[in-house]
Amino acid sequence: MHSPNSGMQFVPGKIVRNEAHGEIFYRLEVSVPAPMEFVPGQFAMVSGWPGNDPLLPRPLALFHSRSVPKGKHTVEFVYKVVGRGTALLSGMHPGEPLAMTMPLGRGFDLGKGGRMYWLVGGGVGFSSVFPAAAALAWKKADFEIFLGSRTRRHLPPKELTPVGPAPGLVHLCTEDGTAGYFGRVTDAVRERIKSLTIASASRLTILACGPREMLKDLAQAAEACGAQMQAALENHMACGFGVCWGCVVALRDGEGTAHRRVCKEGPVFDAREVVW
Numbered sequence: 363m364h365s366p367n368s369g370m371q372f373v374p375g376k377i378v379r380n381e382a383h384g385e386i387f388y389r390l391e392v393s394v395p396a397p398m399e400f401v402p403g404q405f406a407m408v409s410g411w412p413g414n415d416p417l418l419p420r421p422l423a424l425f426h427s428r429s430v431p432k433g434k435h436t437v438e439f440v441y442k443v444v445g446r447g448t449a450l451l452s453g454m455h456p457g458e459p460l461a462m463t464m465p466l467g468r469g470f471d472l473g474k475g476g477r478m479y480w481l482v483g484g485g486v487g488f489s490s491v492f493p494a495a496a497a498l499a500w501k502k503a504d505f506e507i508f509l510g511s512r513t514r515r516h517l518p519p520k521e522l523t524p525v526g527p528a529p530g531l532v533h534l535c536t537e538d539g540t541a542g543y544f545g546r547v548t549d550a551v552r553e554r555i556k557s558l559t560i561a562s563a564s565r566l567t568i569l570a571c572g573p574r575e576m577l578k579d580l581a582q583a584a585e586a587c588g589a590q591m592q593a594a595l596e597n598h599m600a601c602g603f604g605v606c607w608g609c610v611v612a613l614r615d616g617e618g619t620a621h622r623r624v625c626k627e628g629p630v631f632d633a634r635e636v637v638w
């Protein structure tokens with residue numbers, strides 16, 4: 363997978379905005395001293411909430427970065443509150459300092475021409491795949507987006523979607539049928555795969571981030587039809603840069619398995635290599 367930025371840095375930032383979007387998501391924009399380039403799928407370890415509980419920073423996918431010549435440089439994250447760290451983050455205000463180490467890990471490999479990409483985001487997993495969509499749109503590549511959530515209110519708000527309303531580009535899926543396809547995003551993808559010829563399935567690369575069960579199901583579907591798949595894993599992390607081995611995943615290695623660090627060798631892996 364891809365990582366031109368080997369130079370991770372500790373970056374002190376200042377919050378520009380930290381606003382609720384839709385019912386469960388927050389968009390956090392932070393000013394940083396210098397432009398921050400990143401590969402879609404790379405992430406930052408973020409901390410800065412008051413007090414030292416939780417002590418460890420939390421990993422968040424780099425969602426967007428902006429640079430104005432002689433002006434402000436910013437990075438953005440999108441997150442969902444699931445526990446203490448993200449709850450404290452959601453209570454922080456513009457002007458407050460934030461500590462980030464970034465860019466970290468290996469992102470999606472979007473290098474191959476002539477491929478057809480399906481980007482699949484389950485829950486807040488869209489925060490890793492939307493930057494890939496923006497990069498593919500810029501390259502005028504052939505891609506579609508599948509977004510899955512339990513219910514309509516948990517789909518990403520429209521203003522966060524990096525592509526316009528082109529028909530057939532974004533497929534919404536809800537488990538309760540309140541928007542788009544009635545069912546799981548994995549079922550929607552499997553149904554679409556059935557309509558592909560062998561030639562077009564062999565041109566397909568799935569880029570996915572979301573719950574592990576979703577990734578496992580997609581990996582099986584991709585393998586069965588001869589498509590490629592890159593999966594962005596979201597394991598718990600402690601250090602975020604390869605030192606503690608607290609984030610390992612088992613990968614196939616010949617006849618056996620080998621352990622790799624999600625923060626260093628990932629978070630994006632070839633789905634065929636992962637021991638699901």
Ligand SMILES: Cc1cc2nc3c(=O)[nH]c(=O)nc-3n(C[C@H](O)[C@H](O)[C@H](O)COP(=O)(O)OP(=O)(O)OC[C@H]3O[C@@H](n4cnc5c(N)ncnc54)[C@H](O)[C@@H]3O)c2cc1C
Nearest residue numbers: 405420421422423440441442444445446447448489596597
């Ligand atoms: C590379 C990477 C990129 C990520 N990008 C984003 C992002 O862009 N936006 C976003 O909202 N989240 C993202 N996450 C997940 C995010 O890091 C966790 O939600 C966060 O660390 C939770 O911290 P907390 O203190 O709020 O919750 P905790 O108190 O640590 O945990 C609360 C509950 O959530 C569960 N939990 C915590 N972390 C995870 C996890 N990684 N997977 C499954 N369950 C978990 C815990 O088991 C617990 O039940 C990413 C994770 C990784 C590894």
Ligand code: FES
Nearest residue numbers: 600602606607625
């Ligand atoms: S989180 Fe420490 S090695 Fe990955």
